[in-house]
Amino acid sequence: MSAERSTAKEGAGAAGAAAAVAEQPVIQVRGVTRIFHQGTLEIHALRGVDLDIDGGAFAGLVGPSGSGKTTLLNIIGALDHPTSGTVVVAGQRVTELTKGDAAEFRLDHVGFIFQAYNLVPVLTAYENAEFTLLLRGVPIEQRKRIVMPLLERVGLQTEADRKPHELSGGQQQRVAVVRALATNPDIVLADEPTANLDSETSSGLLDLMDELNRDLGTTFLFSSHDPVVIERVRRVIKLHDGRIADPGV
């Protein structure tokens, strides 16, 4: 099942796919609060957030440090549970998932790109890129058919056998993009993906993701305070003190 899912959009007319999913809210956040406890101190990271993100969006959560960007991204990606409220992603109520089901949900529906430590250090670029496909039990030949064109597309076909420490920061992030897209997820969540990159590399990476978003129709949701990202996303959602200051619709 997983193998079929992973290749469902493979080779599909990207623009057509984008059109098919457009205007459909793939992410629905309702009344989400998240309180962290530090000793007796309560930290309100999110305070009743409501948000809809349509399928095929290329959106960014922006705001100062501590505004709740990463917390919201983690909750949407089923990496964390809200204190209250509900989150529905791709029709699935992620706030009700058990830890094991959440892992499966992430594997099937979400691609992640993190700020740093994005890749498994002991695996090569190719092995990292195919990692999620492997977890889904996709046969080796099929994995190759999916991953190699993506690596070519991000210009890393000659670096496929290199380990992460042999790649530049930008190259590592591009491998992470390939991995995030390889399973053809409903959404890609990118948490500060350009934070450790210079502006030229950041711009190149965003070009790539923009292109993939347009071609494949995959929903991208960033969290960032990088002006380069804010400039490039097509919807800017402003967060302040755990609240949506501007939904950017």
Place this chain on the structure above:
Amino acid sequence: MIWKIAWRNLWRHRGRTIITTSAVALTYALMLVGMGINDDGHRRMLEEAANAAGGAVIVHADEYWNSRASDLVIREADAIVDRVRAVGGVSAAMPRVLVNGLVSTSAGARPILLRAIDPEHERALQDPGEDLVAGTFLTGPEDDPLVLGARLVEELEMELGDRVVLTASDPEGEVTRALFHLSGIFQTGTRELDEALAYTTIPAAREAVAMSGMLTQIGVVAEGGEDAQQLASRIRAALEGEPQALEVLSWQEAVPEMVGYTELDDAFGFIYLAIILLVVLFSIANTFLMAVLERVREFGLLSALGVRDRKVGQLMLAETVLMTVLAMGVGFLLGFGGHLAASHWGISMAAWGLDEMELSGVDFADLVIYSEIRPIKWVIGSIVVALATVGSSLYPAWRAARLAPAEAMRFFE
């Protein structure tokens, strides 16, 4: 994939892996060599103890073994020897006269234990003349031969052929004096034996202490594989109804101190190994816990990508399993090499400063210990090491598996 990642993870910190693997390998090798040497050593000590006791089973007049009284003798001994020989599982029965007395020459007098034996029969147990350094061992033409230890011969300023007087008590309590001639000299290397043990023939001893037709002890050699305690029971049953009360002891009953010593040594050996194993296991657990802490972010990444908790834990376990296989492979080669070396060259107890030690009649000066494999012990030992080593990573694996992905991803940020 888990195994591939585990194997590569193992070599991320090459030095640490080599040190941890070496600790397990050396512990395992030490255990294997220790078991081999212990098993062989104990077997030899017990065999020697059985020989020193006089055989797998020994028969005396009732109460003799503890009192060693000269009046406690086996009367009408020839018939009893025949009855013992007729018991199933008896390979040989060796008649003996044992006398505590005093030997004297013009140079002085010394207390001795005189063992009157039949050298031909005694060979079924061991060659009594193996330590002979001069003269003959009760095979000469003399009617009154006496073989003494080299140290006693020196103290009494004797030479071969010299006369020596034995003073002892006969079974009736009368003091007797008899003349012997020094026919042979032995040297075991153990002080106690070389200055206080003497040998003669049974006829000579019987004449000296008025024990015609009597014996002090009958030593029994068991047929191969025969259990000494079961054989003792059968001999006891065969001798029931004798007019004289007789004492039948298996060698384990005769020299319980050696049995106890080997059991105690085994227990200490196990405790010693268990302590070493525990230290190694805690260091492995510590190493893997450190590895978990160092890789919190990585485990978070795996979890974020959709790897289930169970698989994250399995990754840690897989690393330990691989390390254990590697360590035990190396450890087995080292241990087997040690076993082969010990089997070939042996370990002399005298070289370890035990040349003056004697326990239950076992002369440690002559004892050379080799190594023997008891497969079942090696297999059980190996399983214990493998389970314990892998078990030591259960807690770190559990810690890795229960990391919350969001918290793990924040780690080190």
